[in-house]
Amino acid sequence: MKINSKLELKYQKKDSDTHTPHHLHKNPKIKYNKKAESEFFVDNSALAGFTGERILYMAIRELIENSLDSCEVHHILPKISVSIKQTDIENDLWTLSCQDNGIGINSEKVPVAVCSFLTSGKYVEKQQRGLFGVGLKMIAAFSTKDTDKPIKVWSKSIDEDSEYYYELRTDITTNKPIVLNKKIVPKMENIIKDKHGFKIVATLRARLSPITKNKIYDYISQTSIVNPYSNLIFENDDGKIIFERRTDIMPDPAKEVLPHPADMDLQTLKKAILNFSNQKVSIQTILSSSFQKLSIEKAREIIRASDIGNKLANLFSESDLIKVVNVCKLMKFQSPHIDHLSPIGEKILTTGMMSEYVIIHNKDQQLKSGNPREEANNENVRVLKPALTSYSSRSIVINNRPTIIECGIAYGGDINSFKLYRFANKIPLLYDEGSDVAREVVSEVGINKMGITKKEAKEQFANDQNSKSDRAVELLPLHIFFHICSTKIPYKSAGKESIASEGEMKKYMKFCLSELYRKVSAQIRRDLKIKDDENRLKLYKYYIPLIVDAVSDSIKVDRTKLSELFVEIAEKHVKKEITPTQIIINDNNQINNKSKKMITVKENHSTTENKKTKINENESLKNFSKRKDFRRKKIEKLTIDDFNRR
């Protein structure tokens, strides 16, 4: 390498000495070098999202995702604790640690799994958070590159009895792990208290801007929404936050499936044949046992249609195999399996939405205590309880890949502003919201589906925080959740932060959202009514004295009596219309209260709640027609305004 670069330097000098144009050289030498995977990824860290500001965010993300995957694969309720602390302010050094109760990594495999790029147990056709075997390695490589600290790993694998301790670094030029230290931790000194688990401590050199810090908070709280079955502990220099487990129900783990024949290409076919290289089997058998939705009958049909004769599978030429691939591309197959996908599911997402955690920073507390080093916890979590949640989902096939769209909506209650949450394979997406398909869906589905007009939204829900937004939906106290799961999410960019619309995805996302809008419409209309009534009562309170003043100033009249009676009439006037709906509201609150206490029972309740919403929907229809009458009256009375305009 070094010689090479010197040579190039010489070339350049020669150029500048003689002023010979480059292309006149007869033999411009191009050297072909092989680059180690590790070197490639360190040089192109942006491919994995490890860029400048985002390094710490990405590192935390990768660690948590690995831990969650490691738990879910064996249906273990995750217990993860993450910490990020600045250990050297002068050199921007941060120590990250992450411990879980997952299946751990076999002691033999630990060094490779931590350090060697593109080594992963996840190269199979099923939905997982991580896919490429890059994230953890990136942390190791960056740590090696920027610091002199080793990566410390404790692993207690599900298939081993002992806890192993490693100190590792990555040899970036060869993509090989360097084992500095390896030992079996004596039982008494075990770091991992569970039967199995994994802990990693790494030092990274990075800067943490306030924006990135907030993104880390967002990432963790959003992760807790889609993984309410996990226990998450996050610790940083500001304190410790605990996201408690809210349900014991876990989504079914994704199963590994065979590829779908419509997705076949030459490479997958050759691989399939290679798997059977030692056995003398027909190509039909290989096809039917290597691809899903492909019976032996169907395989015969394929071979017949591709017209390549009948011989031993390994004797076919590449051009024959291409014919097979082409036939498969045109042939009709059953829709692919969705077993390899693991959606969040209605119960779990509802639990997440019903108990959404938000992080609260107590800046004042720090000032009061005067000494931030004191064990004062400056952050805390608060649980948001919406008045109503709803869920809908669709399974669709996009480019032969099954995709599940899940959509949830949480309205009212403690929620006081609009927010769009985006998840892909249970990972929160935090950046590039503007270019995400979910954003488009939200702005394209009209809020009139909720039985509310833009004007009403503006009049009744606008407050100081959100009044700047010109999108009516963003004025509502509404949280919208979109979760897309697929083995291949159509990300817009390598950073994996926003999703492009592929095929009919957008259309079905709109269906889901419209359905949910309709479900919450009754509640929203009711809230509007109450808000309107409250406003009216307040207005009466403010304006009646003025009216009474004007009257009593002009004629002789009993002031107090007039005022009292007027207020009474006004209250009756407002109440007359709100009594029936108010009872329903109280009812709903009771359900919410119950669900707060008994999470497991709540699941049953949520269905009854849905029924109730349906009934209320009818009611809202009635209300709606009433409103029309009202509007008609309004038109009649407009004339005064007409007059005024002249």
Next chain:
Amino acid sequence: MSTKNKRHKEIIKKIQNIMKEISNDVLIGKKMPSLEISKVGYDNTFWSEKKKMLTLGEKKVIISPNSTKKIPTFSQYLVMANAIRKLVDEEMESTIRGMYYATLSTVGDEKNKEKFWRSQEDSDDAIKAVELITGIPREEFSVTSKPKGMISGPITLSVGGDIIDCNLGSRATSQLIPTNISDVEIVDVKADLVMVVEKDTVLNNIRKSGFIQKYNAILMTGSGEPDRATRMMVKTLNEEWKKPVVIFADADPWGLGIALRYKIGSESLSYDSDRLVAPNAKVLGMMFSDIYDYNIPEVARLSVTTEDINRANDMKKKPWLQGKQWQRELNLFLKKKEKCELDAFFKHGFKYLAEQYLPKKLREAGVI
């Protein structure tokens, strides 16, 4: 108190009756107070063949503080009505801006404090509403706007007792027509005819030419859309002082509209037509046919807008323009698509309008 004029007492009584109605609704009827008033606007304005003017129909609307929007509006109307009662009671005079200031206040508690009026527009609207509720024009409340109508000629006015002679003889000035109608009285009129023109520029030209002295005429203008004071003055001169009134406006649908304001009234003030409209006034010009009869050169003609065309088509259907002559004029306009201002006669010389065109028109109409 005894000096208070009778009309003032009537006004105060009317406002008090309204207040009484409201307190009765609450105290006796135990219901939301409401006020029934006549609906105003094009859909409650009708052409009266008998009176030859626009009159108000039978439609009524109810104002009541029964919705979020109407609670503030209702109280604004009442606060304004009370303020007007006070103004009349104290025999004071105020502009609409003055009324806005007189009634300024805030509503709500410490947390939600709002201005009672968002802007003067709100208070102007409330004044109009009180006019409607009481059926009394604002000039009689002594709520006035800036005068813009002008008058010149052998007429003597008494404004609150001060004598104003509008015939100053110098040909150089005109008098503004006072807007505080209740204070104005016509003392004497020595003129033979009243001529109303659309704009003050034209009036000035005619006055300067000595038209007043030559034809013993009163010249008036509303400077565009005439205010109530101007219209009332025209009506009084025409009907009480039996002076013939002729009107000249620009030869375009807009000008014709203004001329008709004096003669048949307007939709927005149809409830007060009886006091504002002079149906016997004659609209003599400028006719569309005059553009061609008096050879207005092409450079002085203006091309029409689609709005003009729409207006003319609209006018063609109006019952008060069904006369053969008007239909002919409007058809001519729609065919030629040209309009013209009275000022265009200056192209024929500065004295042409006053010394040639107007006398000829007046003679044709038999006014002189």
